[in-house]
Each structure stands twice: as C-alpha cells, then as structure tokens.
Amino acid sequence: MPQGKPEQVPDDGLTTRQRRAQPVLAVHTGLGKGKSTAAFGMALRAWSAGLRIGVFQFVKSPKWKVGEEAAMRALGDSGKGGTVDWFKMGEGWSWLARPGTERDHAVEAVEGWAQIKRDLAAGTYDFYVLDEFTYVMHWGWVPVEEVVETLGARDGAHVVITGRYAKDELIEAADLVTDMGKVKHPMDAGRKGQKGIEW
Template identity: 45%
Template structure:
C-alpha cells in the first residue's frame, strides 16, 4: 500500500516539440497493440497516420485491420507471414526490401505525422533490410514525423537512436499453458 502523491514528481519539460522515434521491443505481448493504440490516439487528434506491417501479408484481415479500415487509417501488409511458414525465404526478403522502400518513402515524404513500422525488427535482424540505411532514413525524416518501430530483439543502434524505448517483458502467457490465440484478443 502507498499514499497518493501530493507533489508533482517532475518538472515540466522545456525542450522542443518534434517528431519522436519510439521503439516497443521485448519478448512480452503488447508491442503491436501499443503501437496501434498510439495510432488511434494520433488519429483522434487529427494526425495523419500510416501503418506498415513487415510480417503480415497484404490480404490479412485480423481485428486491427478491420477496425483501422473502418477508421480510414491505412495499414499495409508487407510480408508473407511467419518465416517458418514461408515457402521461399529469398522471396520473403525481397518483399521486406520492397516494403521498406514504400515505408521509407512515406516517412521521408512528410505526408504522415505518424508512421508505424510494425514487426520491422525482424527483417533488420535477418539482414533483409540494412540497419544503416534504416537508421539513416529515420535520422533524415522531416522534423514533425513520429515513427514507431515494433518487434523483438531491436538492434542496439536503433535503441540508442530512439527517443523512447519500452521493453515488454513476458511474465506469463496463456499460450505456454496450451491455450491457443483468441480471436479479437491476439489476432
């Protein structure tokens, strides 16, 4: 038990308002969910939002795709699913590179206020997208553009560049108990 705070625990920041680089990583659930929640918040404030998913395929119709489509928030699948289901990993790598070209263009164009790069750490870790090119594009983005990157095992140079990093830590997961993913909860 603790007592409620009676004094503000911080002083008001005096820095500039600018586009942030936010990374959600770690082995726990909630990375994409946090990014979609942020996209929803930004959209609600009138910001222009675009979402790219590096593992989901173009025709994916999970719950988030259905809801975001109703709201008019573009979400684009750039991959062909889990790598262990891929029939051709070189084709998967090529899809990631082509998808990165589209995502990079969206970031650098300044046409969006928030760009979500969901599951982007995977093609970075696999070497399908060059980390140096990825980081340079993030550094070169227009000053108003916020970018969110999600996925396990975010590379250290990305974490160093980021303004905000949250690591999701798995404490317990129903899947480990043999419970399958629940429609509307995990997909």
C-alpha cells in the first residue's frame, strides 16, 4: 500500500513538520486476531527509528506472547535500534477471574496504570504498548476518563492500546483505530495453537 496523501489539510495552523511530531494514540480492538500482533509489528518500526519502547503486558498466560517478547528483547539487546523494556503484570494477574484472586487483579491493574502514568510524566519511553489494556477499562478498574485525560496531556510519546471492548471515549480520543474482525479462525475447526504461530 503506497503512502497516501492526506484527504484534507487541517486548519490547525501547524506545519507538516509540526504535525509529524504529534504523538499518535492507536487502538487495536475487535474480536479477531492481530490486535496485539499488529502492535508488536508497529514496535518493529519504532525500534528501527531508535525509539525507546516500553511494553506493559496485561496478560494471563505465562506462555502467551513469549515469542514476541523474546524477539523484542533480542532487538533491544542488539544495540542497533531503540531500547526495549517489557513488563508483565504478573502471572496471577488475569481478567479471567479465578476464585479469590479478582480483587488482586484489580489492584495490580491500578498499580500498572500508576507506573505508566509515572513513566509518561517522566518521559521514560517514546513508544508504549499497553497490551490488553482495554480490559482494565472495560472492567472499570481504571476509569476510561482518567486514561483519556492522562493520554491527552502526554508529551510526545506514541501509545498503542490493544484489546477487545475499547470504550467509545477511548476511540474518540484515538488518532488511529483499527477493528480486527474475526472472519475465520483455526480453533473454529478444532485446531490447537501451534508453536511459531500462536506463541
């Protein structure tokens, strides 16, 4: 796909250079595959551009996305591009509620968001992946209004948020929103995930 020309030039008084320097808030949502995968694909570009990447992974399974993590860490360690920090909010931190652990997950979610706010304020990273972060808002552990307000006040960092059930307020605030629609999935045909494909 070629690089397109803007469909319109905004009357915002900014030059193209200034507009290019504006940080992007991207949201990958929908019921299909590719939300997180595309976020890590974007991180490849960010790495290549020398950006400091921070991944905050709100995931359940310790096996999930180990491939992306290994690859991104290898890139960060290569010294050729940007840096990569990768944070997992704990193997016990699951939005699939288990008996007796639901409150802990909410607490961990809030703690994770608090760290992201501190990093945004300190300018720690240029490119954030907040993986599966939509669920934290979906379940009300962090108010979407607070996320939108915080991100709206950020200075220069690109942010990619993934997950189902992205709230309208977040979509409204985002610059780039893609809905990954499920058309067909191998598990529909009873196939299990495969190494190199699913993790």
